[in-house]
Amino acid sequence: MFGILKERLHQKYRTLDYPAKEPFLPPHFKGRPSIAPCSAGDCRVCQEVCPTGAVSRDAGGHILLDLGRCIFCGLCEESCPEHAIAFSRTYRLAARTREELIVRQGEENRTEPSRNTTKGRALFSKSLTFRQVSAGGCAACEADTNVLNTLLYDLGRFGISFAASPRHADGLVVTGPVTTAMQRALVDTYLALPAPRLLVALGTCAISRGLFADSPECLGIPDDMKIDLYIPGCPPNPWTILDGFLSLQQSPVRN
Numbered sequence: 001m002f003g004i005l006k007e008r009l010h011q012k013y014r015t016l017d018y019p020a021k022e023p024f025l026p027p028h029f030k031g032r033p034s035i036a037p038c039s040a041g042d043c044r045v046c047q048e049v050c051p052t053g054a055v056s057r058d059a060g061g062h063i064l065l066d067l068g069r070c071i072f073c074g075l076c077e078e079s080c081p082e083h084a085i086a087f088s089r090t091y092r093l094a095a096r097t098r099e100e101l102i103v104r105q106g107e108e109n110r111t112e113p114s115r116n117t118t119k120g121r122a123l124f125s126k127s128l129t130f131r132q133v134s135a136g137g138c139a140a141c142e143a144d145t146n147v148l149n150t151l152l153y154d155l156g157r158f159g160i161s162f163a164a165s166p167r168h169a170d171g172l173v174v175t176g177p178v179t180t181a182m183q184r185a186l187v188d189t190y191l192a193l194p195a196p197r198l199l200v201a202l203g204t205c206a207i208s209r210g211l212f213a214d215s216p217e218c219l220g221i222p223d224d225m226k227i228d229l230y231i232p233g234c235p236p237n238p239w240t241i242l243d244g245f246l247s248l249q250q251s252p253v254r255n
Ligand code: SF4
Pocket: 049, 050, 051, 052, 053, 054, 055, 065, 069, 070, 071, 072, 073, 074, 075, 076, 077
């Protein structure tokens, strides 16, 4: 007993003080980008270098960057002669709608967390359980999700956990581009969740199929499965994932 107490004192408290304190992010971290006005006329370098077609222009010629397709490789930022695209360190990237993932030229960087402040009124505010399905992913999104269960992040202190059975879950977390081999399993798992079921598309592959968008073997999440939360990234940083889960937990359920 004395040995246990001694070791406990030696180890001290390891869980990070989040969300009271902002998390530490690695130097190479790329967060939500901003797009400054570009005076390069017909220059299309940012569009041409993008491997996933995430950069486009609207009818007025303004640059748009789709975070749902972006793999955060940084090529557009590096190659832009005008330095119009700049990735910030804003890790709060999760969105409730697909439209929110579109970054428009000249728009203010979104720094406020997309959270509902009516804490306690949300159905899952005290307890939120997920079932995770890896639908053809490379395991990077899964690894950055699994790390939330370590004592550093301690996901359980927020009342969020993962269950082995969809019958015991409130929501489904999908990773990967949904290969043909996995689509049936994904749909069956989703339908096994009790209503009102939540659906989280975690990572660029789950949101848009990312680098595999042109593959006939990658089908994506079926259109009739309503997505409640989009968490972009390739893979998303664990803090981005945690922030997304908390935003969903603290929001009223949409039916
Ligand atoms: S950082 Fe994103 S938008 Fe820019 S080139 Fe890479 S994938 Fe495309």
